[in-house]
Amino acid sequence: METPWKKQRLKDTALCRLGILFAVTVSVVLMLVSVPRTALNNPFSDIDFAPNLNVSLLSVARGNPISVRLHKRNSFPPRNLDLYPSLGKDRVVIVLYVHNRPQYLRVTVESLSKVEGISETLLIVSHDGYFEEMNKIVESIKFCQVKQIFSPYSPHIFRESFPGTTANDCKNKGDEDCQGDPDQYGNHRSPKIVSLKHHWWWMMNTVWDGLEESRDHDGHLLFIEEDHFLFPNAYRNIQTLATLKRAKCPDCFAANLAPSDVKSRGEGFDSLVAERMGNVGYSFNRSVWEKIRHKAREFCFFDDYNWDITMWATVFPSFGSPVYTLRGPRTSAVHFGKCGLHQGRGGEGDCMDNGVVNIEVKETDKVVNVKKEWGVRVFEHQPGYKAGFKGWGGWGDERDRRLCLDFATMYRFNSRDASP
Numbered sequence: 001m002e003t004p005w006k007k008q009r010l011k012d013t014a015l016c017r018l019g020i021l022f023a024v025t026v027s028v029v030l031m032l033v034s035v036p037r038t039a040l041n042n043p044f045s046d047i048d049f050a051p052n053l054n055v056s057l058l059s060v061a062r063g064n065p066i067s068v069r070l071h072k073r074n075s076f077p078p079r080n081l082d083l084y085p086s087l088g089k090d091r092v093v094i095v096l097y098v099h100n101r102p103q104y105l106r107v108t109v110e111s112l113s114k115v116e117g118i119s120e121t122l123l124i125v126s127h128d129g130y131f132e133e134m135n136k137i138v139e140s141i142k143f144c145q146v147k148q149i150f151s152p153y154s155p156h157i158f159r160e161s162f163p164g165t166t167a168n169d170c171k172n173k174g175d176e177d178c179q180g181d182p183d184q185y186g187n188h189r190s191p192k193i194v195s196l197k198h199h200w201w202w203m204m205n206t207v208w209d210g211l212e213e214s215r216d217h218d219g220h221l222l223f224i225e226e227d228h229f230l231f232p233n234a235y236r237n238i239q240t241l242a243t244l245k246r247a248k249c250p251d252c253f254a255a256n257l258a259p260s261d262v263k264s265r266g267e268g269f270d271s272l273v274a275e276r277m278g279n280v281g282y283s284f285n286r287s288v289w290e291k292i293r294h295k296a297r298e299f300c301f302f303d304d305y306n307w308d309i310t311m312w313a314t315v316f317p318s319f320g321s322p323v324y325t326l327r328g329p330r331t332s333a334v335h336f337g338k339c340g341l342h343q344g345r346g347g348e349g350d351c352m353d354n355g356v357v358n359i360e361v362k363e364t365d366k367v368v369n370v371k372k373e374w375g376v377r378v379f380e381h382q383p384g385y386k387a388g389f390k391g392w393g394g395w396g397d398e399r400d401r402r403l404c405l406d407f408a409t410m411y412r413f414n415s416r417d418a419s420p
Ligand SMILES: *[C@@H]1O[C@H](CO)[C@@H](O)[C@H](O)[C@H]1NC(C)=O
Pocket: 245, 246, 250, 251, 252, 253, 254, 285, 286, 287, 288
């Protein structure tokens, strides 16, 4: 039997429920009526980075929910903070940039796990595209702090709009009534091919000027790729070279783990080497980055889809003096990818092999093997791309050039230093 008291309570509860339902309905209706459709559809409405983004970048990202999610994910804290709560004061931060070659990345990560001193630093992994298999490998890293970032403007995450392919894009030489500007050889852009240069430039701007974890770092950043094998002495060697640089080679802009000739393992003599800057295991500091960033126009307008050839043929020559890097006489990093830097960039299928590497690590590769008392041999007039080379093309589309320039200003909005 129900007491009147109980009845009263039931009635109260029912009334209360009705009240809540009413309030919810009213607020939903009010929201639908008063909020413009665009705001409801705007995935940026709750993101605080939006005010810092250049308007044209904002409109690119807005078109794509994955892009927005990656933007958010880029602000997640590094992994393994519990295992490595503090970083070494004299650290060289390592930036590993990757696309989608998991069988290579596994080898690179395995080599990094044996690098002496790596637990003192932060490893930033920058992804071009979003690939679960690549994520799994990065998530498995337990030997140091790891910060994962993803380019939100990678052509690989845009299926139907720029920077991916749009329905109206020109495809073949001589196509008319379509969108796109041909390169110097008459060819139109290929999203897969331009993605490498875009990613490199986005990553550079992001690690130096955007990321909380690295934008105030005042030492060197070391850059490696998903098909580089590092010897156990790589970290201590690059720390040593970065320190020796000032005294031993004031003209050097950078320190390298590997010779500029990617096939060479070094000379093995008792001397440091100053030579043209290579693209395997290069490291430099913020003042050098500032010099590079101020050449954004040279970088973004040069009609070559390779970031490294663009640097050698336009950016470095524009500095007005030869750009040397300091390295040891034995390499500490090896480029093992079968598809070399300038082949197989068109299709991922070209880059497949079984990822087995056969790199011999000797005792001397396990300890610092550059010596303070050594002199420096300067290699002048080496062969390679230089000023005057007109580029391999692939980078003629105005839209790519604009996107590229936007990367150079995206973290400088409203600042006095906004112009590239
Ligand atoms: C960065 O490196 C350059 C080139 O080696 C050097 O001239 C400059 O003094 C360095 N900057 C700092 C802040 O150490």
